[in-house]
Amino acid sequence: MEKRIRVLVAKPGLDGHDRGAKVVARALRDAGFEVIYTGLRQTPELITEAALQEDVNVIALSLLSGAHNTIFPKVLELMKAKKMDDVLLIGGGVIPDADIPGLKAAGVAEVFTPGTPTSDIIEFIKANVK
Amino acid sequence: MDIVQELLAGSPRALSRAITAIENEYEEAFSIMQKLYPHTGKAHVIGITGPPGAGKSTLTDKLAKKYRENGKTVGIIAVDPTSPFSGGAILGDRIRMNELTMDPGVFIRSMGTRGSLGGLSLKTSDAAKIMDAAGKEIIFIETVGVGQSEVDIVKAADTTIVVLVPGLGDDIQAIKAGILEIGDLFVINKADRDGVERLNMELEMMLDLNQNKVKWRPAVKRTIASRGVGIDELMEKIEEHRTYLQVSGELALRRTQRTQAELLGLLEEQISRRVTAKMKASGELDFLVASIEQRRQDPYSVVAALLDDYLG
Numbered sequence: 001m002e003k004r005i006r007v008l009v010a011k012p013g014l015d016g017h018d019r020g021a022k023v024v025a026r027a028l029r030d031a032g033f034e035v036i037y038t039g040l041r042q043t044p045e046l047i048t049e050a051a052l053q054e055d056v057n058v059i060a061l062s063l064l065s066g067a068h069n070t071i072f073p074k075v076l077e078l079m080k081a082k083k084m085d086d087v088l089l090i091g092g093g094v095i096p097d098a099d100i101p102g103l104k105a106a107g108v109a110e111v112f113t114p115g116t117p118t119s120d121i122i123e124f125i126k127a128n129v130k
Numbered sequence: 131m132d133i134v135q136e137l138l139a140g141s142p143r144a145l146s147r148a149i150t151a152i153e154n155e156y157e158e159a160f161s162i163m164q165k166l167y168p169h170t171g172k173a174h175v176i177g178i179t180g181p182p183g184a185g186k187s188t189l190t191d192k193l194a195k196k197y198r199e200n201g202k203t204v205g206i207i208a209v210d211p212t213s214p215f216s217g218g219a220i221l222g223d224r225i226r227m228n229e230l231t232m233d234p235g236v237f238i239r240s241m242g243t244r245g246s247l248g249g250l251s252l253k254t255s256d257a258a259k260i261m262d263a264a265g266k267e268i269i270f271i272e273t274v275g276v277g278q279s280e281v282d283i284v285k286a287a288d289t290t291i292v293v294l295v296p297g298l299g300d301d302i303q304a305i306k307a308g309i310l311e312i313g314d315l316f317v318i319n320k321a322d323r324d325g326v327e328r329l330n331m332e333l334e335m336m337l338d339l340n341q342n343k344v345k346w347r348p349a350v351k352r353t354i355a356s357r358g359v360g361i362d363e364l365m366e367k368i369e370e371h372r373t374y375l376q377v378s379g380e381l382a383l384r385r386t387q388r389t390q391a392e393l394l395g396l397l398e399e400q401i402s403r404r405v406t407a408k409m410k411a412s413g414e415l416d417f418l419v420a421s422i423e424q425r426r427q428d429p430y431s432v433v434a435a436l437l438d439d440y441l442g
Contacts (some may be wrong), residue, residue, distance in 0.1 A: 003154040003155075004244070025220055029216060032218045034219045034242050036224060037222045038224055039228075046231050046232065049231050050224060052142060054146070054224075083143075
């Protein structure tokens with residue numbers, strides 16, 4: 001079986017705390033995924049363009065800066081413009097529970113907050129990738 | 131979407147999808163490559179190899195930007211190792227080439243080695259062909275830098291650049307035999323570190339001793355890629371090599387060798403796959419393995435018989 005699930009892991013904005021993103025990246029690799037790790041200081045434009053070139057199945061954003069209600073909608077807008085409707089958008093980091101329903105209504109597939117086992121993320125991706 | 135049509139018309143999305151189809155071995159992969167093949171053979175393919183941490187990605191980023199300044203379109207394939215245990219990979223070379231993402235004249239694709247024994251897979255060459263067909267004039271293939279991939283790169287590239295850094299212990303031990311023979315150009319990156327002079331001298335000495343029948347004597351250039359130092363001079367040398375390849379007829383020779391290697395590699399892979407699949411499906415594989423294990427048969431006779439059966 002040659003097909004691999006490809007995930008883009010990125011940190012948008014100016015938040016420099018990347019330990020969580022790296023932990024998730026490693027867990028995804030150990031689960032057999034190909035992780036395109038684009039690191040810090042990404043913009044929604046950089047993220048979606050890279051996602052297109054890499055033909056990823058999932059975009060996973062790590063946000064600890066509180067800017068999630070701005071960044072996620074912007075990424076979703078760009079994904080729509082680029083016709084990336086078969087790509088899952090997921091997120092993690094410091095995102096208050098109260099904001100999660102709003103994000104999901106906008107199109108974020110799932111949000112994984114601190115304390116979530118990485119296996120949950122892996123199972124979710126496997127179950128929902130198109 | 132008609133991937134081939136849209137790719138030839140310049141769609142990055144189609145280019146991206148085509149590479150995925152080849153990598154994942156979708157049904158349409160065969161037909162895509164068939165249709166694109168006549169459009170290949172135009173790009174200059176530059177292989178970049180060397181040990182981990184040498185600065186290959188940073189160097190590729192700087193070279194790509196220079197080529198862009200000169201009006202060329204660029205494709206980059208960044209290869210990273212796939213875990214033989216999990217099948218997964220962390221493809222992290224893009225980080226060093228971040229700014230290039232927004233340049234519409236550049237297309238970057240990260241690929242895992244995906245079980246091709248640490249070497250460069252045929253799929254990497256195929257991805258380069260796809261980028262070639264899509265009109266990218268310069269294509270960089272940046273390899274893992276361990277195992278077989280360093281030597282395999284020559285099978286895919288017109289110009290091979292070996293990137294080294296000073297101070298890796300006993301420098302000459304770090305320069306393995308294969309490396310010296312495959313490099314068309316050697317780059318000592320991070321040239322502001324201790325040990326540059328010594329490494330440069332040792333390289334030049336080894337290259338002098340290594341003179342074979344080819345008329346191109348590999349150059350040794352120094353760069354500090356992170357600061358953009360030495361990039362112009364390196365690019366001049368790359369172009370010099372390209373001219374040499376064309377004028378001497380070496381390019382045609384290498385491409386013929388490459389075509390042969392690819393054809394035979396593809397043939398070998400497909401034969402092995404088909405025979406193995408048949409053996410697994412019929413249960414013959416398990417039977418033979420047990421028989422060999424119990425010394426009722428030996429593997430050599432078994433293979434000879436199989437070949438007679440399947441290939442006649």
